[in-house]
Amino acid sequence: MTTLPACCTSLRQHWPLPRPLPGAVLVSCAFDPTSITPDDFARAGIVPSAGLLRSVAKRQAEYVAGRVCARAALQQLDGRDYVPTTHQDRSPIWPAGIRGSITHGKGWAAAVVAAQSSCRGLGLDQEALLDDERAERLMGEILTPMELERLDHRQLGLAVTLTFSLKESLFKTLYPLTGQRFYFEHAELLEWSAEGLATLRLLTDLSAQWRKGDQLQGQFCLQDGHLLSLVSA
Incomplete structure (x- = not known):
């Protein structure tokens, strides 16, 4: 069973943008890089790369927060439990038939997903x-x-x-x-x-x-x- 990492606030499913996108799910959370703990990856059920473990706290917190949002969005979309891993170019690897995007800024992260049947591509x-x-x-x-x-x-x-x-x-x-x-x-x-x-x-x-x-x-x-x-x- 996974729990929310210590560096993240509660997840929020919402649509802050002006025009709803049929079939799309957006989940966001706030995060605090200074609150990340060594076991936050395990707590969240996320397997980090060796490079990520060597990175600074800010990068680790961004990654954890974005992936937690992505997994929650996918669970809401079709019930699957999936954490996007990463291509060599650092773009997320989404399940077959899914379009999605992850973003993170200063203390806030979000992910949006939709079935390929709903849209050809998504960028956030x-x-x-x-x-x-x-x-x-x-x-x-x-x-x-x-x-x-x-x-x-x-x-x-x-x-x-x-x-x-x-x-x-x-x-x-x-x-x-x-x-x-x-x-x-x-x-x-x-x-x-x-x-x-x-x-x-x-x-x-x-x-x-x-x-x-x-x-x-x-x-x-x-x-x-x-x-x-x-x-x-």
Whole structure:
């Protein structure tokens, strides 16, 4: 029998994003890296890699919290007891027929899962909201020339953080489907609304199914100075 690790708070199943995704389950928890104990992996029923055991407490707590959320989401989805292990590229290994994504930030982790019959891909990302000064320094690395032209400087921190996060979610959605890495310049945020909805467009071919010009829908919400985004295919 597994129990919640000492570094994690109670799990919460909820949907903080503005538009429900039929068939998807999202579970989150808060975590405190300073509270992780040597037996938290065993307590949670998670087998860590040797590399993870050598990593810092923050990395260990992020991993434990994310995997605990993922297992709870899968249990809620179809009753299975499964903890995603990790590919060599550090992406999660989901069961056959399952699409999912894990994210963790400063003291908060979440996982979202859905059956492959409900969606082709899922990407979830959380980012701390950039202040305007840092956003101005980073925007040239994150935004395409067209995105820079459309940028609303009255909401600079939010706009740059949102573009970064949605592109991260887009990558998490499409990389498992295409096996192709792509970067900030290979996609653009076409539009987003105050209601938390967004549209992205690919600027490069990734596979026969995912081509330049294809558009995907995203959504986002703000919570406690952090931005959570999700892209689904």
